[in-house]
Amino acid sequence: MSTTDERTDALVGLTADQVAARVAAGQTNDVPARASRSVGEIIRANVFTRFNAIVGVLFAIILVIGPIQDGLFGFVIVINTLIGIVQELRAKRTLERLAIIGEARPVVRRDGTQIEVSPNQVVLDDVIELGPGDKIVVDGVVLAAAGLEVDESLLTGESDPVAKQPGDPLLSGSFVTVGTGAQQATKVGREAYAAQLAEEASRFTLVDxxxxxxxxxxxxxxxxxxxxxxxxxxxxxxxxxxxxxxxxxxxxxxxxxxxxxxxxxxxxxxxxxxxxxRLGRRNCLVQELPAIEGLARVDVVCADKTGTLTENGMRLSEVLPFGGHGEDELRAALGALASVDPRPNASLAAIAEVCPSPGWTATETVAFSSARKWSGASFDGARHWVLGACDVLLGADSPERAEAERIGATGLRVLLLGRSATTVDADAPVVVEPAGLVVLQQRVRPEAKDTLAYFAAQDVTVKVISGDNALSVGAVAASLDLRGAEAPVDARELSAERDALGAELDRGTVFGRVTPAQKRDMVGALQAGGHTVAMTGDGVNDVLALKDADIGVAMGSGSPATRAVAQIVLLDNSFATLPHVVxxxxxxxxxxxxxxxxxxxxxxxxxxxxxxxxxxxxxxxxxxxxxxxxxxxxxxxxxxxxxxxxxxxxxxxxxxxxxxxxxxxxxxxxxxxxxxxxxxxxxxxxxxxxxxxxxxxxxxxxxxxxxxxxxxxxxxxxxxxxxxxxxxxxxxxxxxxxxxxxxxxxxxxxxxxxxxxxxxxxxxxxxxxxxxxxxxxxxxxxxx
Structure with missing residues (x-):
């Protein structure tokens, strides 16, 4: 363990010489990321079996008394065992190649610059940047935090995110849900809290x-x-x-x-x-072997809309001002909101492409979360702006909300840009004056329609559950000819009681405004109804449901947290791969x-x-x-x-x-x-x-x-x-x-x-x- 005066400034990180010294001292995150059994274990597992021992003794008897024709069964066992070893070695190579492609790659600060490394290249005292969806790969302490919240449910079972401030501890195996920050690695390798869990979780196994x-x-x-x-x-x-x-x-x-x-x-x-x-040839990483078996029994697929039915990328279609606000003013506010988020989501990324920053100085920021459905910032000059879901920020009788729902029913994504009279605060109710609607165009995945048709032909029910507006989700699903999409359900109206929720899920197909906790409850209700459930997703808001589903399927471009908990990762991000997996x-x-x-x-x-x-x-x-x-x-x-x-x-x-x-x-x-x-x-x-x-x-x-x-x-x-x-x-x-x-x-x-x-x-x-x-x-x- 290094001394306190060896620790580096958080803005700079370690120098190349300090990294080399820690590598030489063995202070690296050297937990082996095993995607399969070792070569020796494979050979032993295929050769030294109870039945091989029985057959081997009988074969030895025939070798002694003859003739050799009566010992043919022994040669058959040898040939079959060799075939088994060769096939498993091929599977091992496939898994390890794909595991490297799909692994989480943390961003560390070294010599004042940001570089991406593999988890085993992290060394003691490294400064690691954190953002939404990032998996925490080593134990550490928070150095900086901007609205940072961490989900530790994989370690503690508690699903509520934990707010983190500078000086707070972080445990490997957890992941960031909201906000940004930086941590300093204090325990690496086998000393880390979740090292053994991580090693076991990545193993090619036949458990359950x-x-x-x-x-x-x-x-x-x-x-x-x-x-x-x-x-x-x-x-x-x-x-x-x-x-x-x-x-x-x-x-x-x-x-x-x-x-x-x-x-x-x-x-x-x-x-x-x-x-x-075979799945490896389709860029599909099977992280747990029972996933192949589980998918064979799946009769319900719960699919997130964004990243599954639609592509992650969006395009800003138009900005519609309200109440005397000008479009230039709104675009400046949008550019300011996008610029203060170091890890923008898909919506803010699309806004940032066409709305440059006006150079405003932020005094307070609130990062977007799936639970709040909004983000915001306060800027110098008493400018307080909020961007989020219209049906969350506005009342049911609001004409602006009615207009947003009309546009959203065509399949477009609509957000409200509003002004607040007070400084934005994540812990206080937000009251906004509607300033305009931000209309975003989503690109439907070209393979989604054929994939949904395949599931329908195979008697597999698809449930679309999304955090977006129900009408917008329904319009996208209807364009793909999904049965039942014409009657989308607002998840805020669903029952919290499991049996009642299961009955409502059986009747509906498309559900909007679903919170992360609700996604988890919906998966549980379907399972309680006797269904075998697969859940697909790519965002942090999908992690809880992915973890609880019989089979979790993550997109390769999704957050490291979703890839960590999923049993199957579609590395090419193609929803069309899922029918081949099933x-x-x-x-x-x-x-x-x-x-x-x-x-x-x-x-x-x-x-x-x-x-x-x-x-x-x-x-x-x-x-x-x-x-x-x-x-x-x-x-x-x-x-x-x-x-x-x-x-x-x-x-x-x-x-x-x-x-x-x-x-x-x-x-x-x-x-x-x-x-x-x-x-x-x-x-x-x-x-x-x-x-x-x-x-x-x-x-x-x-x-x-x-x-x-x-x-x-x-x-x-x-x-x-x-x-x-x-x-x-x-x-x-x-x-x-x-x-x-x-x-x-x-x-x-x-x-x-x-x-x-x-x-x-x-x-x-x-x-x-x-x-x-x-x-x-x-x-x-x-x-x-």
């Missing part, structure tokens, strides 16, 4: 993922089933195989390997990683549910076969290579393609229930059909053991293939080709004596006496699986 929680729950159940099934099959195989210990071990391995749904976890990771990469979420979740049916069906019939064969006391009908062949052709290879295929169906809650309702009956049917076929074949004394096993292999393959047919619906040409390729590959292994044919797989379909019953049983199993599939789908449709 219903999908991952559901898969883990299923895997726990399977783990419990593995132990008794394994004990039973081991005892059975050693009892029935006599002195041939190698045959008993092969039977044990063949029974246990398919119980392990290792590929399910792997394909889940791959699907998410590919989703991150579609990606649906693709990932819908496809994982599809492939989960395949993997869990395999687990069910594998456990059933192990228990039944163990209880009956006959040799296990399959070699490990048989189940490798069937698993690859009906699950492994098809699941890889299905996991990455297009899917537009909105995800629903209840993942575990839906998957088990199809996988359990399918697995039971397949297992029962296989056991019946095997027992029929064993009853034929003219059939060899290989021919008996072949009959069971055929039934198992055909029935499992029909489950693949069921979950692959609706069909597309590539799905039909995939299933045809599977059938062709199995036919090659079954009928041709060529390389990798009958001899390699130990199959012999030449005995008609066992093959004919096998085909009949397989046909019956296919019909029963189809009936079960239709009944389950009908039941799920009724319950959804």
């Amino acid at each position: 993922s219903e999908l991952r929680a559901g898969i883990n729950k299923i895997l726990q159940i399977i783990t419990y089933l593995l132990v008794p099934a394994a004990a039973l099959i081991i005892w059975s195989q050693f009892r029935t195989a006599g002195t041939e210990i190698d045959d008993a071990l092969r039977g044990m391995v063949a029974a246990l390997v398919p119980m392990v749904p290792e590929g399910l976890v792997l394909l889940t990771s791959i699907a998410f990683a590919v989703g991150v990469i 579609a990606e979420g649906r693709r990932v979740i819908g496809n994982i549910e599809r492939v989960s049916n395949l993997f869990l069906t395999k687990t069910v019939y594998s456990v059933l076969l192990a228990i039944a064969i163990g209880a009956i006391g006959v040799p296990f009908p399959f070699l490990p290579r048989h189940l490798t062949l069937i698993g690859s052709l009906t699950i492994g290879i098809p699941a890889f393609f299905l996991a990455l295929a297009p899917n537009t169906e909105r995800a629903r809650r209840g993942f575990v229930r839906r998957v088990l309702r199809l996988a359990v009956p399918s697995g039971v049917i397949i297992g029962a059909a296989t056991i019946v076929t095997y027992l029929i074949a064993r009853a034929d004394p003219t059939a060899t053991p290989i021919q008996q096993s072949t009959a069971a292999v055929v039934v198992l393959y055909l029935a499992a293939t029909w489950v693949l047919v069921a979950v692959a619906r609706p069909f597309a040409w590539w799905k039909a080709l995939m299933i045809a390729a599977s059938l062709a590959a199995f036919s090659y292994a079954l009928f041709l004596p060529a390389i990798f044919g009958q001899q390699f797989w130990q199959l012999d379909p030449s005995h008609a006496g066992v093959m004919l019953p096998a085909v009949v049983v397989a046909a019956v199993a296919v019909v029963v699986i189809e009936v079960a599939y239709r009944l389950v789908n009908r039941s799920l449709a009724r319950s959804s």
